[in-house]
Amino acid sequence: MTNGSQDVSRMGAFSTTVAYVAQFYPLWFTYNQSRFATHNRLVGPDRVSPLYHIVVAINVDTLYTSTFLELAAEPVVLTIPETPVTYSMLTLDPYGDIFNSGIPSQTAGTYAFTGPDYKGVIPDGITQVPMPLNVCTLIFRADKYSATGEDQMAEAEKFRKTLRIQTLSDYVKDPSGGEAWVLPEVAFAIPYKTIADNLITKAPITFLKELQTAVASSNTPPMLPAVQRLSEHFDSLFGDGSANLNEFSAGARAGHELILDRYLTHTDAERKHWITFLNMGDWGAQVVERSGITEVIQYGNGRSTAAYYHAFKDETGTPLDGDNGAGYVLTFSAEQIPQAKRFWSLTAYTPESIELIANSANKYVVASYDQPEKGPDGSVSIYIAKEQPAGAPKANWLPVSHGRFNVMLRVYGPEGNVTGEYVPPGIRRIQG
Numbered sequence: 001m002t003n004g005s006q007d008v009s010r011m012g013a014f015s016t017t018v019a020y021v022a023q024f025y026p027l028w029f030t031y032n033q034s035r036f037a038t039h040n041r042l043v044g045p046d047r048v049s050p051l052y053h054i055v056v057a058i059n060v061d062t063l064y065t066s067t068f069l070e071l072a073a074e075p076v077v078l079t080i081p082e083t084p085v086t087y088s089m090l091t092l093d094p095y096g097d098i099f100n101s102g103i104p105s106q107t108a109g110t111y112a113f114t115g116p117d118y119k120g121v122i123p124d125g126i127t128q129v130p131m132p133l134n135v136c137t138l139i140f141r142a143d144k145y146s147a148t149g150e151d152q153m154a155e156a157e158k159f160r161k162t163l164r165i166q167t168l169s170d171y172v173k174d175p176s177g178g179e180a181w182v183l184p185e186v187a188f189a190i191p192y193k194t195i196a197d198n199l200i201t202k203a204p205i206t207f208l209k210e211l212q213t214a215v216a217s218s219n220t221p222p223m224l225p226a227v228q229r230l231s232e233h234f235d236s237l238f239g240d241g242s243a244n245l246n247e248f249s250a251g252a253r254a255g256h257e258l259i260l261d262r263y264l265t266h267t268d269a270e271r272k273h274w275i276t277f278l279n280m281g282d283w284g285a286q287v288v289e290r291s292g293i294t295e296v297i298q299y300g301n302g303r304s305t306a307a308y309y310h311a312f313k314d315e316t317g318t319p320l321d322g323d324n325g326a327g328y329v330l331t332f333s334a335e336q337i338p339q340a341k342r343f344w345s346l347t348a349y350t351p352e353s354i355e356l357i358a359n360s361a362n363k364y365v366v367a368s369y370d371q372p373e374k375g376p377d378g379s380v381s382i383y384i385a386k387e388q389p390a391g392a393p394k395a396n397w398l399p400v401s402h403g404r405f406n407v408m409l410r411v412y413g414p415e416g417n418v419t420g421e422y423v424p425p426g427i428r429r430i431q432g
Contacts, residue, residue, distance in 0.1 A: 008229045013237050013244045017208070017251025020234040022258055023227060024215050025291035028207070029192055029298060030094040030137065031214035034068045036190065040076050042067045042140070042165050042180035045188045049356060049364075053191035056354040057297045057408055060364045061345050062087075062141035063156045065163060065180050066299075071115035072134040072218075077126060077171040077178070079164040082108040085156045086342055087142040088305050088412075093133055094219050096294055098281030098302045102129050110175075112168060123172070135219045138165075139299060143412075145369035147342055157182075193295065194353050197256075204252035205241045212238065263292030264312065272426035273313040274409075278303055296354055297408075307338075307418055309409040312351075315426025320384075320407070322400040326430040327385025330407075334378030336425055341413025343368045346382055351404040359399035361388075372396045384427070 011019070033054065037043070044065035045052060052058050069076055080103075091101045103111055112126045115134040122128045140163060142156040166178030199207035214220070215231055223231065238248060266289070267275045281302045283290035293300060297308060313319055314328060330346065338344040345367035348357050356364050366372055366382045373393045374380055383392040384400055384407065398407070407427070411418050 008226070008233045011233065013247035014251040014254070016230070016234050016237055017248050018255040018258065019230055021208075021211070021252055021255025022288045022291055023230060024211055025255070025259060026095045026294040026298075027214040027217075027220060028196060028211045029294055030096075031217055031219055032210070033192060034135075034219060037066075037068055038181070039068050039070045040165060040167055041178065042138075042163050043187075044160055044180065044182055045185045046182050047185050049185060049362070050358040051185050052188050053194070053353070053355055054188040055298050056193050056295070057300075057347075057349060058356065059141075059345065059347060059410060060356070061145075061343065061367060061369075061410070061412070062143055063153075063160050064139065064141055065160050065182075066137065066139040067165060069113055069131070069136050069138050070134065071113055071118070071131060073167075075112040075114045075118060075120070075122065075128075075168040077164075077166055077168055078103075078111045078113065078129075078138075079175075079178070080108050080111070081159060081162045083142075083155060083159040085142050085152055085159050086146070087140055087156075087159065088301060090137075090139040090141070090299070090301055090305070091131075092137045092139075092281065092299065093221055094135060094137075095221070095283075096281065096290060096298065096300075097283060099132060099136075101131070103127075122168075133221050135221075137299065143342060145343065145367075147340070147369070149369045149371045191353060191355070193298075196295075197352070200252055200256045204249040205245060208238065208248060208252055209241050259288060259291045259295055262288045263296055266292075269317060271423050272315055273311055273317055274424050275310040275312075276308060278420050280308065301412075303414070305412065307411040307414040307422070309411075309424050310406060311409075311424075311427055312404075312406040313427075314429050316429075318429070319404050320427065321404050322386050322402050324429055327383060327387075327389065327400075328427050328429055329381050329383050330427050331379055331381040331425060333425070334374075335417070337378075337380055338368075338409070338411040338414070338418050338422070338424075339416030340368065340411045340418065341415055343413075344409065344411045345369075346398055346407055346409050348384065348398055348400050348405050348407050351406060354406070357399070357401050357405060359386075359401060361399050363394075363397070363399050366396060366398045370395045383430075385430070389430070 042065040164178040372395045388397045
């Protein structure tokens with residue numbers, strides 16, 4: 001939204017607010033999440049169900065554990081155990097941009113994350129990992145099943161619980177400390193997306209004040225000059241939020257609508273109405289798209305780790321709706337089945353909050369590790385409906401509920417046919 005040639009000082013309250021919201025929207029989330037989350041201590045939920053709200057578009061394929069790293073005071077030591085389980089490690093800045101930590105994939109060891117200003121010495125036996133920022137997010141995802149469908153839940157849980165992270169001073173006192181915590185799912189039930197959406201709709205000035213606090217916090221990375229000018233110009237116009245309320249309120253809502261629209265329209269009929277981004281986590285100047293990802297797939301992996309395809313409409317462009325007759329079918333021909341080093345999965349979500357859909361079967365995914373049945377021609381059909389269709393194997397059935405919904409196809413470790421040109425087949429409404 002901002003660049004070096006834009007004269008921010010000439011922008012009025014409305015246009016400044018639109019640009020401000022589009023630019024800084026992710027910071028509202030990470031700042032507020034960090035206020036209630038652990039710092040320098042890995043934490044994960046004991047289970048994931050429709051109660052899990054803290055992050056949108058949660059998956060049920062992996063065991064999560066995460067933390068906010070704070071490195072200003074001293075280094076933080078991470079110990080990764082040996083494990084046969086496949087896992088991914090993700091490091092992001094507060095905007096959701098991904099950066100490479102430098103820790104080799106699937107490599108056990110003891111590592112010390114150090115902030116950009118650290119000048120000290122790291123003890124022998126610990127590998128120093130310089131980080132570009134003092135505040136960032138660290139997320140581990142351990143696969144529940146192997147690529148061939150073998151249940152490795154016990155090993156994944158063991159891996160998650162034996163990950164250790166603690167400050168360097170605590171590590172020196174007790175290298176075995178800092179074990180990850182697995183907490184009841186209710187601890188992850190705060191619906192940040194719903195809160196943000198409601199604030200912008202009903203109390204936009206309150207949202208802007210909270211966003212202003214987040215932008216001014218020490219969590220925010222150093223800004224480029226044009227971004228700094230935007231922040232300062234907004235502050236000068238907004239003040240304490242008591243003047244020009246209508247312009248700021250309208251600007252906040254318009255900025256939010258821009259974010260949603262940019263995400264939802266990132267598709268067309270040629271792509272069978274699937275939304276996908278090739279530059280996940282590497283947004284550059286595409287700050288509106290970056291904010292859209294925060295709204296709909298916060299903390300998504302980079303494309304080399306996972307490819308995401310999101311559909312709100314069927315192949316005709318009609319919104320997906322659980323009350324539409326006999327439901328829907330997504331059929332991959334033998335050539336279209338996503339090729340993955342790890343797995344592929346399809347999950348359904350609620351229309352606005354992008355949360356798991358409660359259903360009597362307590363079933364939230366159809367995945368390659370479930371070994372869904374294939375047709376005689378090698379195709380795989382996934383049936384998306386409120387009730388299991390007659391003749392459809394349970395492994396091929398994705399339950400939904402009444403009303404509108406959306407689905408996300410994940411391909412972890414995309415390879416082979418899953419390139420930038422890959423488009424999943426359209427979702428077809430079953431006639432009946």
